[in-house]
Amino acid sequence: MYLESILLCRRCKVPKKIRVLAAKPGLDGHDRGIKVICCALRDAGMEVIYTGLRQTPEQIVQAAIQEDVDVIGMSVLSGAHDYLFPRVMELLKGAGATDIIVIGGGIIPEEDIKSLRDVGIRAVFGPGTPTTDIVRFIKETVSR
Amino acid sequence: MARGEVGKVGVAIDTLGDMEALFDGIPLDKVSTSMTINAPAAILLAMYVQTADKQGVGCKKLKGTIQNDILKEYAARGTYIFPPAPSMRLITDIFAFCSQYIPSWNTISISGYHIREAGSTAVQELAFTLANGIAYVEAALQAGLKVDDFAPRLSFFFNAHLDFFEEIAKFRAARRLWAKIMKERFGAKSPKSLMLRFHTQTAGCTLTAQQPQNNVIRVTLQALSAVLGGTQSLHTNSMDEAFSLPSEDAVQIAVRTQQVIAYESGVANTADPLGGSFYVEHLTSEIEERAQTYIDQIDEMGGAAAAIEQGYVQKEIQESAYAYQKAVEAGEQILVGLNKFQDEEVPPRNLLRVDTAVMESQVAGLKQLKAKRDNVAVATAIKKLKKSARGNDNLMPPFMEAVKCYATLGEICDTLRDVFGEYTAVSTV
Numbered sequence: 001m002y003l004e005s006i007l008l009c010r011r012c013k014v015p016k017k018i019r020v021l022a023a024k025p026g027l028d029g030h031d032r033g034i035k036v037i038c039c040a041l042r043d044a045g046m047e048v049i050y051t052g053l054r055q056t057p058e059q060i061v062q063a064a065i066q067e068d069v070d071v072i073g074m075s076v077l078s079g080a081h082d083y084l085f086p087r088v089m090e091l092l093k094g095a096g097a098t099d100i101i102v103i104g105g106g107i108i109p110e111e112d113i114k115s116l117r118d119v120g121i122r123a124v125f126g127p128g129t130p131t132t133d134i135v136r137f138i139k140e141t142v143s144r
Numbered sequence: 145m146a147r148g149e150v151g152k153v154g155v156a157i158d159t160l161g162d163m164e165a166l167f168d169g170i171p172l173d174k175v176s177t178s179m180t181i182n183a184p185a186a187i188l189l190a191m192y193v194q195t196a197d198k199q200g201v202g203c204k205k206l207k208g209t210i211q212n213d214i215l216k217e218y219a220a221r222g223t224y225i226f227p228p229a230p231s232m233r234l235i236t237d238i239f240a241f242c243s244q245y246i247p248s249w250n251t252i253s254i255s256g257y258h259i260r261e262a263g264s265t266a267v268q269e270l271a272f273t274l275a276n277g278i279a280y281v282e283a284a285l286q287a288g289l290k291v292d293d294f295a296p297r298l299s300f301f302f303n304a305h306l307d308f309f310e311e312i313a314k315f316r317a318a319r320r321l322w323a324k325i326m327k328e329r330f331g332a333k334s335p336k337s338l339m340l341r342f343h344t345q346t347a348g349c350t351l352t353a354q355q356p357q358n359n360v361i362r363v364t365l366q367a368l369s370a371v372l373g374g375t376q377s378l379h380t381n382s383m384d385e386a387f388s389l390p391s392e393d394a395v396q397i398a399v400r401t402q403q404v405i406a407y408e409s410g411v412a413n414t415a416d417p418l419g420g421s422f423y424v425e426h427l428t429s430e431i432e433e434r435a436q437t438y439i440d441q442i443d444e445m446g447g448a449a450a451a452i453e454q455g456y457v458q459k460e461i462q463e464s465a466y467a468y469q470k471a472v473e474a475g476e477q478i479l480v481g482l483n484k485f486q487d488e489e490v491p492p493r494n495l496l497r498v499d500t501a502v503m504e505s506q507v508a509g510l511k512q513l514k515a516k517r518d519n520v521a522v523a524t525a526i527k528k529l530k531k532s533a534r535g536n537d538n539l540m541p542p543f544m545e546a547v548k549c550y551a552t553l554g555e556i557c558d559t560l561r562d563v564f565g566e567y568t569a570v571s572t573v
Contacts, residue, residue, distance in 0.1 A: 031262075032261065035462050039466045040466075079152035079388065080149040127351075130473045
């Protein structure tokens with residue numbers, strides 16, 4: 001009896017795989033980074049859904065809700081992050097999906113990061129970030 | 145969809161009006177213009193020709209390049225619109241039109257640059273670029289053009305990456321392979337058809353955000369490899385491009401880097417100065433051989449377009465990109481300041497900011513133009529274009545007519561979308 005409950009508890013506690021939506025908002029076609037990150041997150045045991053190029057913020061939020069993801073990771077190298085990232089956050093709020101953790105990366109100047117964090121982007125990863133840092137951040141943040 | 149990007153990814157050209165403003169006071173018979181434009185290349189070329197016409201400059205005097213390389217967009221860069229078949233038609237229409245009316249125009253810049261930036265190896269860059277080149281030549285021959293009529297205007301665009309001698313050997317192997325392909329495979333007779341003329345840009349993906357001043361040295365070495373490899377033209381990246389569009393100061397250092405190489409170092413005085421070096425010749429042959437193996441494999445798959453549609457090229461590039469990232473993270477590929485010899489980082493200052501007012505004024509200007517142009521003429525031109533697109537006519541004349549009455553790039557592309565449809569990328573992730 002005692003043994004069985006432990007097993008059950010353990011079974012309940014088996015964490016479900018972390019689900020991540022990797023997204024490319026806007027017209028930017030630079031997808032090397034996001035594809036590398038998709039591979040790294042999968043190798044770290046996560047389920048990754050990649051949107052492909054040219055997604056509107058609306059499409060991204062819709063996909064995130066439909067796919068029931070824990071995390072949205074957006075990549076922008078065109079300089080449009082200051083419009084696109086806040087827009088996604090606004091739509092997530094409107095949809096009542098603020099529990100989804102949103103992170104971003106790309107060519108994003110340091111001085112822009114504060115305002116992105118202010119609208120709820122949890123972390124911004126710049127060029128040179130080891131993929132292991134991103135994996136660690138996601139694992140720690142989701143389990144909290 | 146372009147919201148947030150206007151003015152950040154290049155100058156916004158919505159209509160002939162923008163093109164006229166851009167070249168106002170610049171005599172188009174005196175300059176050469178290069179346009180990094182692909183899916184809508186034919187339309188931009190039409191705008192350029194019309195702008196020249198308004199200046200009283202005839203087609204025969206126009207010099208310049210359009211990138212016009214759609215295959216690498218599907219494979220690596222992502223700015224495609226239409227499916228491959230109609231896209232190839234647009235390209236051969238340009239070849240045909242230019243060989244007759246704009247003889248000094250470089251009708252295509254077959255680009256390995258973006259393939260490399262997307263993560264390929266040097267050998268893959270070379271092989272996939274030449275495979276794309278073969279596809280363009282075949283398409284033009286199928287459209288009824290004669291090889292020596294269009295081949296001399298084909299140009300290439302390569303990346304200059306970190307490995308100094310490998311890059312030099314890659315450029316040399318490119319010339320050897322292309323000459324052989326043109327001569328043996330396509331039976332070209334004109335020596336100009338055998339020449340591989342190329343532009344080089346230093347590798348943007350090797351710029352680090354850590355200790356950004358080191359980028360000046362990286363760019364110098366990369367530029368030097370391009371010059372020693374025999375490049376016809378060169379773009380040196382700016383040291384702050386891992387953060388944003390470059391600042392004026394950073395751009396100036398990048399230009400001065402070229403000037404030091406060109407005017408002080410003496411390295412540009414001799415053609416192929418490393419020819420005969422045992423190591424460089426060996427590397428050249430090795431790269432040539434390995435690239436040829438890839439080209440043979442792509443031939444077996446049915447050519448570059450088929451290989452791209454099957455996702456083969458994309459997968460190859462992706463795998464190399466991931467392998468490179470893992471090598472960097474494991475410290476096997478050393479990047480100074482990033483994974484070795486690190487220092488405390490100071491955030492860079494004086495980065496360029498693009499004012500959002502740029503977008504607002506662009507949108508307002510477009511609205512104004514739409515209100516005052518002859519909208520009946522626009523509708524007529526668009527209707528004609530649609531008819532031509534459905535048939536087999538060369539599309540350059542209807543483009544010319546449409547841009548002349550200030551039809552927008554969006555209106556023209558939407559018309560083509562109606563007829564051609566839009567390309568959906570194959571998923572390779």
